[in-house]
Amino acid sequence: MRAILRPRAATDDHPLVKIVLSALAIGFIALFLFMPLLTVFSEALVQGWRMAWDALTESDAIAAIRLTLLVAAIAVPLNMAFGLAASWAIAKFDFRGKNFLITLIDIPFSVSPVVSGLVFVLIFGLQGWLGQDLRDHDIKIVFALPGIVLATMFVTFPFVARELIPLMTDQGRSEEEAAVSLGASGWSTFFRVTLPNIKWALLYGVLLCNARAMGEFGAVSVVSGHIRGLTNTMPLHVEVLYNDYQYVGAFAVASLLALLALVTLTLKSLLEWRFADEIAADHRH
Amino acid sequence: MPGFGFSLGFTLFYLSAIVLIPLAALIIRPWELGWNGFWTEIMAPRVLASLKLTFGASAIAALVNSVFGLIVAWVLVRYRFPGKRLIDALVDLPFALPTAVAGIALSALYATNGWIGGPLSKAGIKIAYTPYGVMIALVFIGLPFVVRTLQPVLADLHRESEEAAATLGATRFQTFRRVILPMLAPTLLTGTAMAFARAVGEYGSVIFIAGNLPMVSEITPLLIIIKLQEYDYAGAAAIGVIMLAVSFIFLLTLNALQAWVSSRR
Numbered sequence: 001m002r003a004i005l006r007p008r009a010a011t012d013d014h015p016l017v018k019i020v021l022s023a024l025a026i027g028f029i030a031l032f033l034f035m036p037l038l039t040v041f042s043e044a045l046v047q048g049w050r051m052a053w054d055a056l057t058e059s060d061a062i063a064a065i066r067l068t069l070l071v072a073a074i075a076v077p078l079n080m081a082f083g084l085a086a087s088w089a090i091a092k093f094d095f096r097g098k099n100f101l102i103t104l105i106d107i108p109f110s111v112s113p114v115v116s117g118l119v120f121v122l123i124f125g126l127q128g129w130l131g132q133d134l135r136d137h138d139i140k141i142v143f144a145l146p147g148i149v150l151a152t153m154f155v156t157f158p159f160v161a162r163e164l165i166p167l168m169t170d171q172g173r174s175e176e177e178a179a180v181s182l183g184a185s186g187w188s189t190f191f192r193v194t195l196p197n198i199k200w201a202l203l204y205g206v207l208l209c210n211a212r213a214m215g216e217f218g219a220v221s222v223v224s225g226h227i228r229g230l231t232n233t234m235p236l237h238v239e240v241l242y243n244d245y246q247y248v249g250a251f252a253v254a255s256l257l258a259l260l261a262l263v264t265l266t267l268k269s270l271l272e273w274r275f276a277d278e279i280a281a282d283h284r285h
Numbered sequence: 286m287p288g289f290g291f292s293l294g295f296t297l298f299y300l301s302a303i304v305l306i307p308l309a310a311l312i313i314r315p316w317e318l319g320w321n322g323f324w325t326e327i328m329a330p331r332v333l334a335s336l337k338l339t340f341g342a343s344a345i346a347a348l349v350n351s352v353f354g355l356i357v358a359w360v361l362v363r364y365r366f367p368g369k370r371l372i373d374a375l376v377d378l379p380f381a382l383p384t385a386v387a388g389i390a391l392s393a394l395y396a397t398n399g400w401i402g403g404p405l406s407k408a409g410i411k412i413a414y415t416p417y418g419v420m421i422a423l424v425f426i427g428l429p430f431v432v433r434t435l436q437p438v439l440a441d442l443h444r445e446s447e448e449a450a451a452t453l454g455a456t457r458f459q460t461f462r463r464v465i466l467p468m469l470a471p472t473l474l475t476g477t478a479m480a481f482a483r484a485v486g487e488y489g490s491v492i493f494i495a496g497n498l499p500m501v502s503e504i505t506p507l508l509i510i511i512k513l514q515e516y517d518y519a520g521a522a523a524i525g526v527i528m529l530a531v532s533f534i535f536l537l538t539l540n541a542l543q544a545w546v547s548s549r550r
Contacts, residue, residue: 010451011444017457018364025360026372028353032425033378035400036390043393082299089292101296107304110532112486113384114506115525118513119307122314127518129310153303176286186287208380215383218488222510235385235489242389242493251393254386261381268381269374 040258044251055241055249056256063229064237064253070145071220071233072213075152079209080202083160088190091168092176102165108157117151117222143225148233151219156209163205164198167279171197200275204268211264215257311529314522326523331499332508336527338416339505343484346423351477354431355469361432362439376433379426384489391422392493414496419504422490427480434476435469442468471546478539482532 008014013021044052055061086105090098108116123129124141134141141147175197179189195202217235224231226240234253241250271279315323326332361373379387395402395412402413412418442465450460488506495502505528512521 011447013363013457021356022360022364022366024353025357028357029372029375031401032421032428033375036387036394036425037378037382039390039394039400040386043390078299082296085292085299086296088288089296092286093289093293095293101300104300104305107308110482110486110536111308112488112506112525112528112532114488114509115311115486115528118509118521118525119311121513122310122518122522123307125513125518127516150303154307157303173286180286190288211381215381215386217383217385218506221488222513235383238383238385238389247393250389254383254389257383257386261378261383261386264381265374265377268377269370 037258040251040254043247044255046251047248051248052252052255055246055252058249060229060232061237061249061253064232064234065256067145067148067232068214068234071148071152072210074149075156075213076206076210079153079156080160080206082157083164083205084202086161087164087168088194090165091171092173105158105161105165108154113155113216113218114222116154117219119154120147120150120223142223143227143231145231147223148220148231151223152213152216155216155219156212159209159212160202160205163201163208163279167198167201168194197278199278200271201279204271204279207264207267207271211261214260308529311522311525315519315526318519318523322519323523326520327527331503332505332524334500335503335505335508338419338502339485340531342416342419342423342504343481343487346420346427346484347477347481349420349424350427350431350480351473354428354476354480355435355473357428358432358435358439362436376429379429384426384487385493387425387490388422388493391418391425391490395421395494413494414498414502416495416502418494418496419491419502422494423484423487426487426490427484430480430483431473431476434479435472438469438472471543474546475539475543478535482535485532486528 086101089095090102121128121142124134124147125131126135126142128142141150175193176189179193180186184192214233215235216233217239220233221236221239224233224236226232226236228237228240232240234257238250238253238257241247241253315326318326357376361369361376392413393399395405395418397403397406397411397413399413405412412421446464446468447460450464451457455463486506488504491504492507495504495507497503497507505524509521509524509528512518512524
């Protein structure tokens, strides 16, 4: 009651407006975000823990989990290396066309996931540019691990770079110049001066990159061929089970992915809260 | 400073190998059909129907998100209430949750035996397996774009101009409409446009709830996959090029619009 009776500042909303807007916002989030999340877990457990556990430990599910981990283990470090190289070049040196390069790095974010997979089928598919040559040499890229890795690398391409570029540009190059002038080599400057300055932002970028790499569906769906136990990642396994009317299995695997998302969100919030000043400026809120 | 040649060289090589050359393959491919073949391909009724649905549903979802995204951002920045941090973190869920998971969850939720779809179907409203289902999924994935774009700008907004408006006798609503909204408009537009652009290309969260009836609830990205399954690579590439072109033209227009808005200040 006290809050309502206290005279209100001129820039404060009317208490009634506050209540209505808060209710709308919370209601919208509950309806559109919370209920779908709750559905995933509730549908997985609808026939008890036992059934959900069996669906997760069945051989095709294990194969899907292993493939997902393998793909992320290849794609994420490569994109991390790229992000570090790109931000080093862009933030520490001046050259023409820098802004254009930054725009090019961001392209994969504005391309549909399906198109991201399509481009690799057009190159490596049976009727693609290299399709016949690959067939002659018995090399499989599309409908096999390399295609899945390439599509994943494409969609997660900008994550690390776009976290590091603004931060490293802000930090400038004076510390590195000092290290080099004191006789440090390029690599030791990078590991002893630059890396400690950017470690939390790097972790932040890798975290988002990894979440997307493990959860990517559209792009991977185009290049995978959906071969059970062989080229199905976890999201694709979810699709196959769901289309087979094996709802408990589909939602059990989906719960695992949803848990991954929740862990990612928690770590992300933690990083934003604890190391706000050490990650890029646009996350400080 | 050492390492320029190596880092830029690696950057350009990796960028070309993973992004630029594959996109070039997409842009070159459809022209083996010739201009007429390309035109016939994209003017096919089924393709046109899918484009209409994809862009129409994306536009409606983006509009819904612009309204509710503004409310959510406003409440999260201006008000204090228990559980605010949790709600704030939850806003990022559509970024973090794999799209296939969102897709089957929404589909189960809005099916005629689902928690929301059940009561609605008793009232005669059908959501799942109709174009409305497509819109619901696109609202889900677009929300964080509007909220996350608005939040920092809203937090930095000068309270002084709101105070000035109040001292000059404006009601709170007048202040909002004549002072706050104009200051937020460019950001709101950006966030809405980002939600729209994301929605146009979205696949995973849509296909489960859409029902995918040709000419009715079939989105354009799905049509690309269908063409690929029929080994019609050039046809798939033609639709892909159209989608790519439209999203780039859209983003360029938006950039130009923003430049114009900021030059008027």
